[in-house]
Structure formats: structure tokens, C-alpha cells
Amino acid sequence: MKFAVLVFPGSNCDIDMYHAIKDELGEEVEYVWHDATDLSKFDAILIPGGFSYGDYLRCGAMASQSNVMKAVKKAAEEGKPVLGVCNGFQILTEAGLLPGVLLRNQNLKFICRTVQLKVENNNTLFTNQYEQGQIINIPIAHGEGNYFCDEETLKKLQEKNQIVFTYSGENPNGSLSDIAGIVNERGNVLGMMPHPERAVDALLGSADGLALFKSIVKQWRESHV
Amino acid sequence: MKKVKIYVTLRESVLDPQGSAVKESLVNMGYKEVEDVRIGKYLEVLISDTERDIDALVKEMCEKLLANTVIEDYRFEVEEAN
Numbered sequence: 001m002k003f004a005v006l007v008f009p010g011s012n013c014d015i016d017m018y019h020a021i022k023d024e025l026g027e028e029v030e031y032v033w034h035d036a037t038d039l040s041k042f043d044a045i046l047i048p049g050g051f052s053y054g055d056y057l058r059c060g061a062m063a064s065q066s067n068v069m070k071a072v073k074k075a076a077e078e079g080k081p082v083l084g085v086c087n088g089f090q091i092l093t094e095a096g097l098l099p100g101v102l103l104r105n106q107n108l109k110f111i112c113r114t115v116q117l118k119v120e121n122n123n124t125l126f127t128n129q130y131e132q133g134q135i136i137n138i139p140i141a142h143g144e145g146n147y148f149c150d151e152e153t154l155k156k157l158q159e160k161n162q163i164v165f166t167y168s169g170e171n172p173n174g175s176l177s178d179i180a181g182i183v184n185e186r187g188n189v190l191g192m193m194p195h196p197e198r199a200v201d202a203l204l205g206s207a208d209g210l211a212l213f214k215s216i217v218k219q220w221r222e223s224h225v
Numbered sequence: 226m227k228k229v230k231i232y233v234t235l236r237e238s239v240l241d242p243q244g245s246a247v248k249e250s251l252v253n254m255g256y257k258e259v260e261d262v263r264i265g266k267y268l269e270v271l272i273s274d275t276e277r278d279i280d281a282l283v284k285e286m287c288e289k290l291l292a293n294t295v296i297e298d299y300r301f302e303v304e305e306a307n
Contacts, residue, residue, distance in 0.1 A: 057266075058293055065290055094293065101295045108242050148239065148296065 001220050003029040004042040006072070006088075008063045013049035013086065013197065020197040021046070025213045032068060039071040042080070044216055047072070049086030049141070049195060059102060059144045060090030069095050081125055081216050082189040086142055089181070089191030098184055098191045099157070100149030102142075106174025110143040114205060116168040117180050117194060121161050124183055125219040126190045129211035135168050136208035138194040145193035147175040147182075160185055165192055227272045228306035229283050233292045233299045234265035265297075271306055279303055 005017045014031060021029040032039065034052075039045060052063035063069070069091070076082050076097055084092040092098045105111060114137050119130040130136065149157070154176060157163050165181035173193070181192030196209025235241050241263050248262040268291060272279065283301050292299040 057291070061290060061293070093295075099295075101293055103239070103296065104242055106240075106242055108246060150238075150295070 001027045001043045001217055002041065003027060003044050003046055004032045004039055005029060005046045005048055006034065006068055007031050007048075008034045008050070008052035008066065008091075010052045010054055011048050011050035011087070013195065016195070017046050017048040017085070017197045020200045020209070020213060024200040024210055025217065027217060034063065034066040034068045036068045037071055039068070039075050042075070043220055044081040044083070045072055045075050047082070047084040047088030047091055048197070049088060052087055052091065055087075055144075058094065060087060060092075060094040063087075063091045064094035064096075073097065076184070076189050079186065079188050081220070083126065083212075083216070084189075084191040085195055085197065086140075086145075086193055089193055090144065092189060092191040097189050098182060099153045100147055100176075100182070102144045102193070103146040103148050103174075104144050105142070105146050105172070110141075111145075111172050112139070112141040113172075114139045114199075115170075115172055115180075115194065117165045118168040119164070120166050121164045121183075123161070124164055124187050124190070124215075126183070126212055126215050127164060128218060129215040136211075137199065137206040138196055138209055139198045139205070140172060140194045141198075142173070142193055145173040145175065147179040147193075149176065157182060162187075164190060165194070226274065226306040227279060228304045229270045229272060229279070229301055230304065231268040231270060231283070231287065231291060231299060231301040232265060233268070233287075233297050235263055236296055236298055239296045 003021045119134045122130045122132045166178040196212045199206040199209035244262040244264045251259040287299045
């Protein structure tokens, strides 16, 4: 299985993402610069965290208009898995691939620590290796992770089971309904603020993020073998 | 040449924690009259003479990039630029 890790000016979790796929998951992975126009040789697209374009204007706003995002939209339409983490989640909402928006954290502080997440839906191609309701430890590191959408959108997210991860126990950033990660209606585009790629080995404090990447591979193997 | 002044503001329904913090500061400084503060953005865009409809052009820029209409409203004024 071949993964693409997108790189924008200001991305800073691209190397962690690459490491998670290559060394921990043992799959093929390549960096792809933001002006690329063709992602057809990849089976899954990963949009890493960071501060693309310095977070100018709004987080992810300018990255969402880059060349490569047109190719990401095409890949999403084809049903390929697309994962956006942190700034990647912000880019996906700005690009309209996921509903809602990430606002400044309610306490206005940048928060960098490990939090507990609850797997709200293990019936997605990103979470099939987790138990329903499982509590996992994954680090967050963001200043703008406060998920917001209108009531109608929230209702739709709940009805269609699109809320995949919620913050368990304490809500660190003020997110609506404790939302930490959502998928699109089709279920092949996941955006999440916590960093699974930073939790892929016990040496890093937690290996709970690895199952997310294993889920993607499992689903891909089953549909391609 | 036209100068377009664009104001991007947070929608009423969206909390503005930055504005709230500034409001608290103003009140603590003794400006007890301050009821609320909302922080937005102001942009000046210079646009060369074009045959395209300038209002439609600016609206498109706002919708596509300059404002996120999930949480923000925008308005703009077009002036002759020297």
C-alpha cells in the first residue's frame, strides 16, 4: 500500500507521519510537495500537522487553495482514504471536504499534552482495529482545535455517525460535543486534532495511534486482494 | 485602479474568546461602559482596472478565501485609488 504525505510550507509533522508509515507500519510512503497535481499513484493521502503558510488569514485557509488539494478532492471522490491531522484537519474543513471549522481554543492557549479519546465509531476504515467505545491515549498540540459547526450540521454528524473520536473526561479546547475527529458522509475522509502519528511506539509514551494506520491497511488489503 | 476595503467579522452566533479577553482588560482599566468587544479583520486589496464586475469579483474572493462563511460575515467598499 502506498501512502502520500503532503508537505506545505510550514508543515512540521510530516516527518513524524512518514516515520509512522515507513518504520512502524512498514508500508510505502512518499512526501508530496503542495504544488503537485497528480496523486493517482497513491492509495491513501495523509495531510500532516504544522502551520501551513504560517497560519496566516486562518489556519489552513491558503493551503486549502493549493494545487495539491484539487488532487486530494479527486482522490476523495474516488473513495481513497484521506486523513488530515491537526493542521491537516483545518485544511480539510477549509477545503470543504469536511463540515465545520476549528476555532481558537476556548482558553486561548496552545495546548500540548496527551489526552484520552473515546472511539465513538469503530465502523470506519480508520478505526476498524479499535473496540467500540475504547479509550485511547493520543497527544494533542494545537491552538485552534475548538471544533464548531451550526446545529443542523451537528445533528447530521450525529445521525450519520460521523463523529469518530471525542475527548473523554475533560474537553481541552471547548470543542462542540467534545468532538476530536469526524469523517465525511462517505466515511473515507477523516479529520482529527489529536496526533495518532505521535503515538505509534511505546517509546513515545503510547502506541494507541498505530491501530488507526493498521485499520487503513486492513481495509485496503481486503478490498484489493 | 480600485482600492477595496474588506471587513471580515465573526458571526454573532460564534463565541469570540479573544474579544472577551480584551473586553475584560478594558473593563479592568476602568472603562466600565464597555459592554462587548468583537475582533475581526480589515483588508485592503488593490485591483487593477478590469472588465470583470468588481463587486462579483470581490464577493468571489471573500467566499473562496478571505472569509470562512461558516463563522464569518464580510462586507466591503470599493473606492477609486490614486
